[in-house]
Amino acid sequence: MVKPPGQTDNPAISHAFSYSVDAWQRSIVFLDTMRKRAAQYEEHAAQLAPHVLDYEAELICDGRQLERPVNYMLASIVAPDGVAIDHLKRPFIVVDPRAGHGPGIGGFKADSEIGVAMKAGHPCYFIGFLPDPMPGQTIEDIARAEAVFLEKVIARHPGAEGKPCVIGNCQAGWAVMILASLRPELFGPIIVAGTPLSYWAGVKGQFPMRYSGGLLGGSWLTALAGDLGAGIFDGASLVQNFENQNPANTLWSKQYNLYSKIDTEAERYLGFEKWWGGHVTLNAEEMQFIVDELFVGNKLAAGEIRTSAGTTIDLRNIRSPIVVFCSKGDNITPPQQALGWILDLYDSVDDIRAYGQTIVYAVHETVGHLGIFVSAGVARKEHDEFASNIDLIDVLPPGLYEAILEPKGDTAANPELVTGSWVMRCEARSLDDIRALGGNDLEDERRFATAARLSEINLALYRTMAQPVVQALVAPPLAETLRNLHPLRLSYEMFGARNPFMAWVEDAAESVRERRQPVERDNPFLAFQEQVSEQIVEGLEMWRRGIEKLSEQSFHAIYGTPALQSALGIEGKAGRPPRKAAASLLHGKLLEARIAELRASMTTGGLREGLARALIYVGLARNGVDERGFEAIRRMRKAHAATQQLTLPQFKTLIREQYFMLLIDEEAALAALPGLLPTQEDERRAAFAVLREVLEAPGPLTEAAAERLGRVAPFFGTSGEPIPFAGKRKAPGRQAG
Template sequence: MSMDKAPLARVPMSGLVASAVEYMIDAGQRSVLFLDILRRRGDQYQQHIAQTAPHVLHYAAELVMDGRKLSEPVNYALVRIIPPEGIELDLERRPFIVVDPRAGHGPGIGGFKADSEIGVAMKAGHPCYFIGFLPEPMPHQTIERIARAEALFIEEVIRRHPDADGKPCVIGNCQAGWAVMMLASLRPELFGPIIVAGAPLAYWAGVHGKYPMRYSGGLLGGSWLTALTSDLGAGKFDGAWLVQNFENQNPSNTLWTKQYNVYSKVDTEADRYLEFERWWGGHVNLNAEEIQFIVDELFIGNNLAAGRIKTSDGKAVDLRNIKSPIVVFCSKGDNITPPQQALGWVLDLYADVDEIRAYGQTIVYTVHESVGHLGIFVSGGIAKKEHAEFSSNIDLIDVLPPGLYEATFEAKDADTANADLAVGQWVMRCEARTLDDIRGMGGNSSEDERRFATAKRVSEINLAAYKKFVQPWIKCMVTPQVAEWTRNIHPLRLQYEFFSSRNPLMTAVGTTAERIRNDRKPAAEENPFIALQEGISRQIVSALDGWRDYQEALSETIFLAVYGSPALQAAVGVDPRWEPSRQGMPAEHREMLQRRISELKSRIDEGGLREAAIRGLLYVGSARGMVDERSLEALRRIRRERGERLTLAQFKMLVREQFFMLLLDQRRALAAIPKILPDNANERRAAFAAIGEVLSASAEISGEVAKRLQHVAELFCLDASEMSERDKVTPFDPKAKAS
């Protein structure tokens, strides 16, 4: 093993000795201070788990509904976030509801600091609510029961905000993302825009050489091990095992980097480290029925996007039933929920963008280049950028015409046009995309799909065998007391217990650390031994990363070879010619669609100035292939100045109807504009000027946009250049018009 010795070689012997003494004093002090931080972490853990309802919310909260008191009790609760001093809420703005993941950790991470999903939503003026949970599930609690409880919670939020301009925006983080999507497919009328952050929805999806977590179910022989773990817990699944899975994905961080970062910066990193560890160590339990559903139906079965999940009353969970805009936030740096798993469901459900539109669906996605899984909903930088923009522009997302879009963010600077129309430090755009853009991220071949289908079938066989031959014996042997003991000795819990003040060996650490803080002697940054320490750390990280890469490559090779075996596939009944199939459009929806098309076509010649203006704006704006937040703000100001009384829901319906009319028969829809315009020339002139203002708010009007605007001017029976001069509006570039 080689390491960089240059820092030592450049220092004279006398200076080297002095540096060594300085470093040894510093390293000794840091070691004691680091042990003290671990002691404080252990004590914090003890205090946290002793609470009745432990959470890490940064904000005060008021209990609104307790799920334990429902007719079908669950361990979930709805709370209202009380805004801190200095934050003013607008009760006419739609409320936000943040649902935190129950994936091994406790609740509150969606609002555990000011720069969080809840924090930026309140800064944007939205009332905020939070759906959290207690550490222990209620008896007989299932995923379906939780969904019904959350529906009641959302109904209560809607009842509390009768004047809100729009249904609640619901944010589902990680595990909560797929749960929210399931509920929205069953109760679409409850939801405004939905934001799913780091949420897996297409569980088999991925690319070779990356994201090996999707192979785990197959490599373990299926979900029988999940059932065994639940049985060893006397009907409860210890969430610490889920946390262990997360940690196993990044051994260099788990075994070294996280602790070394605190040790090397022991004077400044304690508070940040302890704040995060309070959440990371707050393990919660799930009922056996809950975790078995999650593993069988979702992670191994991949049944969500396929529409194969049904409720107890036989109703299918079809994500195409969702009527609200869906925002998918994922990252290339997320090895838990990579972009393919976050977005692959779109390819499973729709043949093309026209089919997305046929369901009246709006899907907006954004892919971060590097942030990890937790950073998607924990990072302060992400909260101040992406989540802040989503909160500020949720109305823009809500009124987007149906289709597929990618949200992009451009930093505001001195050259940004009409910067006052964009909230915050970024300008958000929604740019039209096709399914090929998602396919371009990579995905499974037909051979890969057959491998996962084979793993699913093997899992079913192994689980059935376990339940018949082994489970009865395990249940007889495991008592609640034994289950509690096994939970307490889980390695993740023991690390907190061992370093807490309960350990007699740690009693002297606190007093010693206090004396050291009063006489701290840190080594200088240029000390060569500090550089040597950093070099050793990098080599440890490199070695652990290399081990991880080897393990991941080996796991993938084994999975592909075993489940790609034609003999195994034939043995478990997987046809070697089997191809994954997409759900077809149900006959009922096709009939409804035809009725809606006929209705819209029959109304193309109906309307007035408002319909003509929106139709003209959509026709011209579609040439850009994107919608900018500045345009919506310009439109909002125009509506406010002119006293428009349309609610957001009414405006959204107006936009959608005019959009579909253009989509169905653009020539006829445009030809009808002169027929529905009023005779009053001033009204026509004002409406056309508004179109120009909205379009010019986000970009210079030129090229095809200018040509279309000229066409609309003619349909409005106006001379565009004369209009611009008279009304002091420059809706397009005259040079572009001349060309």
């Protein structure tokens, strides 16, 4: 009897045959997926306003119609069926980065920043952009346009309990921060995700992308690229820079993952590639500003950027809470770059408080740069918690906090006060916690300052000696041809319909899918394939590590040379300390006046002020705030009609004033507390019951908190009642936490 092909008594031959059939079929379907990728790329590029939003959107404002036209637009997101929007809640505005890709990644699936915000009942808006810039538009023009967008959103929600929460992803984050420093009155809480605000910062031996500007001689190459584009900078080059940071994924893993899982991976792959390949362009002037002022110059955190009107952009002017979300697994914007600006601006947490700022940071352990704002898991956890607890973040007393997320589980205290699957608490931190993440020393700062100075010189030389020639030689048609020949664009188009080799692929793939014969998972040839892939990845990773080490050593050797530093006017070893934003004498005078005003107001107020003061005093012993305590307050406001008159902004002002009074003079603030409480004993006892309910919402009090509650209890007429706490009581005479 003749056996079917591949079926023999020899297992090795049988395994080899079945693997070869599977490998051939996977190759055909892989080619067909690449064909679909090319067709999708061409279709996407042909659209007037390409995006990858998974939601219906209504255009609200077209930036091209503004006095200073820009290619940005404001759209309202239409809530899908089954999602209820509460228009009394503050709106969310998601701003996507114009970093080479098209817009929409903040809402390209249900588990996204837009998706979780709408799930929490917030109206959502999206600020996107067209592929090509308006002639002459600048970064400052875009900031003006986004201010107009925020004004329109605020006008559409006059009854909302707070100004819009604005999310800035990657490079959109620093643009949002710049606008918030210029127009602080427009903003509610700000969330910056994966945003490089302090580009020089980092740790030796890790993620040396920050050295690239210096190793290339500064920003003159940016000017050259803009001139070769006839005044247009190709965003595909920015995307290529991202890809160069992970050659193993770019050159192998991404394609191999598709090939090895071709039966299940194609749809996800095509969905991501639709965004990844949606290349956009920038005006050369825009890109030059980004590189000179932010990347090579690192001027934002130092307050060294000025508008065309001469206004200094000082991030200390921001009055809204700032949430910084970053990851240790991010090789584009590591935590040092996301958080280093805090060390540049402030000397201590008291300095942060003096400016009335609230900064909350969250550090993910593993997720990569794109995962910060595209990962479904991150959206369901971090972004969901930020959206659900945005009002809590808004009313936090000024200071520095870390957002800690823990599973709710079955053992969490008062689980009915938790809105999602995670419990968020904001724990107070110091600047030493930021420094503990690592950063530059004085020598590193001088090296980067030397690179920035050399960049200025090289750029001036290029503009004087070479730029006129390049601009004269490169006409717009030539620039367009050069853009079309970019390697990333060719990687899409080579599999497109214009390639005659691909004509047979679609029919062949259809035939293969009808006769698909996947190989068994225990096939030894499949295991060998996986081993080869792992070796290729390891080889590319070794290459990456070697290049990164060489880059770091070269940067340190070149820009650490005392002779070069001296020649460029960079101070020597006894020179100035690391970069700091200039102190403001006016701010100091205003702060003194505000302190005097608060001292005079310590005896002013009533039950609300007294409860808030007692709540903050006891809560300070916990060194943080838990979402359950705020939810308890929220439910009390809804349950008692009299308290509903206090709006969220008024509640925020109340909390901040009482907090500052305790910081200024704790003893005087406590001494004035009895005068704020009702004279009736039953009213005081009822107020104390409310105080305990809020304080115990996150769980039993710590010993230090219980002792503080015991200190204020006599003011409420309950001095004889014992205050329970978690843990064992300390021995007499020992200082409480």
